[in-house]
Amino acid sequence: MSEAILKRPLPVGAIDTRASGWWAMIFVVCTEGALFGYLLFSYYYFAVQAHSIGYFPPGGPPSLTLALPDTVILLLSSVAVSWAQLNIKHNDKRHLVMGLGIGAVLGIVFLVVQYLEWAQKQFTISSHPYGSLYFTITGFHMAHVAVGVIALLTLALWSGMGYFNCVRYAHIHIGALYWHFVDAVWLAVFFTFYITPRLT
């Protein structure tokens, strides 16, 4: 390697996808994705067993009344966060904070709607294996959304404090990557619980 290459000017510190934190988050997403993979494996393991007690899920496929709009809300929150990411690249800090804030609020709305759905269920976590699976898997996902909401609010705070601009935005992108993952994995959970029982 020539000295000319070594002497080239280099960016310093946390910069775009070259920041170590970005790389770390990619693998956090991998391991979290695997976790949901194993959670859904457990669901399907029960679903395909011929000896399961009663109909699976008991009482027929769960209603879409709350879950479908809630899915749309979560997807919209990803749109808001993407918009925030676009804004900081254009150095637009006001809209950065707004995008993160909207993302966090939609995340909270998602959690509230999920809680309403929980409250409507006729069974509990200890009623039968389906109940255990339903509350555990959606509970895992809600915990991830809650972590994401805290992350978005923290990023909004830091953005408001003027920590970021069109060069220093690695934190925003790292947090956003996690948030998009949490939203994407919901689609897998939603498909598993609400769509697959309707396919048979």
Place this chain on the structure above:
Amino acid sequence: MSSIYERAPNLAEENFNSALAHRLEHIWQTEPGLAGWLSTVDHKKIGIRYIVTAFIFLIIGGVEALIFRVQLAQPALSFLSPETYDQLFSMHGITMIFLYALPILSGFSNYLWPLLFGARDMALPRLNAFSYWVYLFAGIFMYAGFAVGKGANDGWFNYVPYALRPFNGGPNIDFYALGMVFLGISTTVGAINFIVTFFRMRAPGMSIDRVPVMTWGTLTASVANVFAVPSVSLAFFLLWMDRNFATHFYDVTSGGQPLLWQHLFWMFAHPWVYVVVLPAMGMVSEGLPVFCRRPLVGYAPVALSTVATMILGFGVWVHHMFATGLPVISLSFFSAASIIIAVPSAVAVFAWIATIWTGRPVFTTAFLFFAGFVFLFVLGGVSGFMTASVPVDWQLTDTYFVVAHLHYVLIGINVFPVVGALYYWFPKMKGRFLDERLGRWNFWVMFIGFNLGFFPMHISGLLGMPRRIYTYAPNMGWDTLNLITTLGSFLFAIGVLLLLVNVAISLRRGRAAGPNPWDAATLEWLTPSPPPSYNFAVIPTVASRHPLWEDRLKESEDRTVSSKGLVLDHGRENVGTDPLDAQPDIILKMPGDSFAPFLLSLCLTGLFVGLFVHSWTLTILSLVAGTASVIGWLWPERALGETAEPADV
């Protein structure tokens, strides 16, 4: 844009005594005293902590084994009660497999990787400290139960339904279940750190085909951990839910699926077998050629077979479940996959044999351990190959044959390489050699003791002795074999004791070692022994796979440059390079020592204790405090190049 965002790094000619070196030492050193001890992020200190802690667990697990070997020395002894026996063999397995086997390898990799890569630290130094503390606290958590006589008692694979509350009412399994979820955090973040370090922290010029061969082992194991660990964490979490909140995942009377436990456990635990051997094989691939005075035969095939073993390793878990009544088609598939995995393993074995064969071996203690490993690996491999066949497995499963196999694998492929690695790298870590004369004794006593202790288990297994029985009736034909096994295990323990004696003596009186006492080829041997806190005064520029042997190998005209290189002295800094060609693409600001990792580990400990005792106050307090320490940890810092300049806002 001001220069805080971008700069052309200085290039200079420097050595370990220059003014720059002193300035770097000041920048990188850890404060002495308790504060420094709790806050250090130096990969060398953390690496040695890992090694020492894992060795302590090895000794504890070993003593547990010796105690129950006394019970098994003769038929119908009542030295131990069945309950005590269950806890001893369970804790022995848990300790060796989870608290020793991977952590010891992480210790070596932690210590060595930045030195092998020509870097000043791991990519994520604070995460590194965090992974150590979590490992330590999770280990203590699991042992807390054992200390009060309520340790895990269902074996390391902890099958349901026996692990469920109705059959196992004490807190024994809860210690194990929550402890494993806790430990999984350490394993996962440690793995992520190795992966990012491998892809981002290599010295300029160390393209992907020039990385030291041992790093392939740890990289492969780390990628596997990222995908495999969630499986076991989930399995244990669901078990804990079943035991504490009346869920029905495993409990068959309410429609639960006991086999789900086995699937989730082995989907993790079979890859784990490769996780705890591939990095050790890597250390042999690195060290053995040095004592054969030639490069490893077949670098590329060995690296590729490492990766291939791991990929296949994800598709063989059902061979632990051949006797559970799964469909024949499934058994055939997993049996075939388990047999095929012998191919990449054989590639590595032939590469090591060819290296010895075509080299000029120097019979040091390290060489003996590495060569001994090759022999034991073949034995352990053959017995594994045998049980990969379904009918053979039906005969041998849950007998001592399997116990023999797994000890040939774990001791042969983990402990022997680790001890060899210690003889090889101790001079780098401590600046002194381990004693070679005592080393020979150390090797031969361990080698003979091991084979004496474990080889007869093959036979007792073939004669039908089931594993995990706390005693056996006389005239089953197992008496003599068990006595030999017990004697062998004590002899093996004496061998391990000789190692400890050697370390204790050599730390004070060992022969002084220079920077490169073995005349080895990789970058860690450029630094003084022990290396300074900053590792390299200037970042070397690498031109080949064997930077220190270029003049004699004459593979090309290019030469690695270690005396002149990137200076990077504006605080703690390192160059980040691209994953394939290792061309510089960023100046990374490296974090200084920090209490955040220690604090977060304490919060996690509080969290798991809270969950264990069902104290929701403690759980929520720990969560809140943990969240605060994460936010504090990640708070953007100007000195780390994480914030915009106020002028630009």
